[in-house]
Amino acid sequence: MFWSPTIERLTVNELERIQEKKLKNLVRNAYEYSPFYKKKFRELGIHPTDIQSLRDLVKLPFTKKQDLRDNYPFGMFAVPLSQIVRFHASSGTTGKPTLVGYTEDDIKVWVESLCRGLVSCGVNNEDIMQIAYGYGLFTGGLGFHYAAEKIGATALPVSAGNTERQINLMRDLGVTVIACTPSYMLYMAEFAEKMGTSLKETKLRMGIFGAEPWSEETRKRIEDKTGIIAYDVYGTSELSGPLFTECIEKNGLHIWADHFLIEVIDPKTGEQVGEGEKGELVVTTLSKEAMPLIRWRTGDITILENEKCNCGRTHPRIMRILGRSDDMLIVRGVNVFPSQIEHVLMQIPEVGDHYMIILDREENLDVMTVQVELSDKVSIDKPADILNLTKKVEERLRVVLGISAKVEIVNPGTLQRFEGKAKRVIDKRKI
Numbered sequence: 001m002f003w004s005p006t007i008e009r010l011t012v013n014e015l016e017r018i019q020e021k022k023l024k025n026l027v028r029n030a031y032e033y034s035p036f037y038k039k040k041f042r043e044l045g046i047h048p049t050d051i052q053s054l055r056d057l058v059k060l061p062f063t064k065k066q067d068l069r070d071n072y073p074f075g076m077f078a079v080p081l082s083q084i085v086r087f088h089a090s091s092g093t094t095g096k097p098t099l100v101g102y103t104e105d106d107i108k109v110w111v112e113s114l115c116r117g118l119v120s121c122g123v124n125n126e127d128i129m130q131i132a133y134g135y136g137l138f139t140g141g142l143g144f145h146y147a148a149e150k151i152g153a154t155a156l157p158v159s160a161g162n163t164e165r166q167i168n169l170m171r172d173l174g175v176t177v178i179a180c181t182p183s184y185m186l187y188m189a190e191f192a193e194k195m196g197t198s199l200k201e202t203k204l205r206m207g208i209f210g211a212e213p214w215s216e217e218t219r220k221r222i223e224d225k226t227g228i229i230a231y232d233v234y235g236t237s238e239l240s241g242p243l244f245t246e247c248i249e250k251n252g253l254h255i256w257a258d259h260f261l262i263e264v265i266d267p268k269t270g271e272q273v274g275e276g277e278k279g280e281l282v283v284t285t286l287s288k289e290a291m292p293l294i295r296w297r298t299g300d301i302t303i304l305e306n307e308k309c310n311c312g313r314t315h316p317r318i319m320r321i322l323g324r325s326d327d328m329l330i331v332r333g334v335n336v337f338p339s340q341i342e343h344v345l346m347q348i349p350e351v352g353d354h355y356m357i358i359l360d361r362e363e364n365l366d367v368m369t370v371q372v373e374l375s376d377k378v379s380i381d382k383p384a385d386i387l388n389l390t391k392k393v394e395e396r397l398r399v400v401l402g403i404s405a406k407v408e409i410v411n412p413g414t415l416q417r418f419e420g421k422a423k424r425v426i427d428k429r430k431i
């Protein structure tokens, strides 16, 4: 089944012709209307007429997360605010979020992309889709919501959390498709067992899982425990939100080439790697109006596959995300940079210079513990004072990160010291 049968099966040549036309247009628009790109192109001596074909893409500079931070909130936008119909945001390194704006057409392209993906997994208008990604500034909930409705499926906008209610609704309403993080699915499966039931006894037949790294082993576990088919979905807020999914072949995620131009590069040299080689995914948005991105460094490591898929789609695929090229952690679906944690800790005079971040899974849910030494400059030893300090650090971290962390205050000099590069993150999670 196809959502846009003609477009999804265009020949590579036809797709390239669309991409070339859109790329030229994008560069012209960015140069004219985006203050950020105008300045950057001028600094580098690039003029839109330098871009005549897809081969010229490499002449263009990369765009990085830091660019979004430096131009917060509206400096990346290429349309006036009156044309923006929605904002989404994800957490940033120093408390400032990464803001994304959408025009009406940007939302349409996002929805179209995800509809193609969902239909490629077999979602149809008979399905009831439980959307257990967070609704709000996070793109997961609303992204799936709009696509489910567009397909004519029934959206159940339950958002994340309140697991007992999730399971009751799933059973009572005969939910057939669920969309959530893979770790939350595992948690739900276990919770159902505690409630004396099993998700195998529901009508659930499929799950679309993403927003965090996961593995083939986790897919197998989810499928074994729940009896459903598990598909991968990828996207980032900067590119819109959830966008690309596997099809029923489960052999890579289709990237919709009429809207997104992809490259895979060596993160160190910036050079494109050969097909089949591992590298960082770089995406140029060909249709986005509000916040066009040229050669956006996703930070995600993958492998590109250009061969036509057995499902009949001609658009390129990326293989399951294999890791990150930077230190970004994903904790309960939220992007967390260790530097954000350091920033919070170092603003609190009662804590010392040394800390450790420990990530683990309890009942399939991520738990983050931050161990930090007490400063040797202060004399706090009463348990009540330590408790107050613990609460204060926890609260500050919660405000900045948007998720909670367990804080443990330890005595000065007790945490590990490093001679070379500090390794402050211990990730015990098995994905």
Ligand code: DLL
Pocket: 090, 133, 139, 140, 209, 210, 211, 212, 213, 214, 232, 233, 234, 235, 236, 237, 238, 241, 242, 243, 298, 299, 300, 321, 324, 330, 333, 334, 335
């Ligand atoms: O996580 C968008 C999304 C929502 C995708 C729902 C899928 C489902 P951000 O919060 O901006 O956006 O986080 C994007 O999450 O750069 C990857 O590192 C990671 N990520 C997303 N999907 C996958 C996946 C949403 N399927 C960051 N596998 C990305 C591995 C993923 N990592």
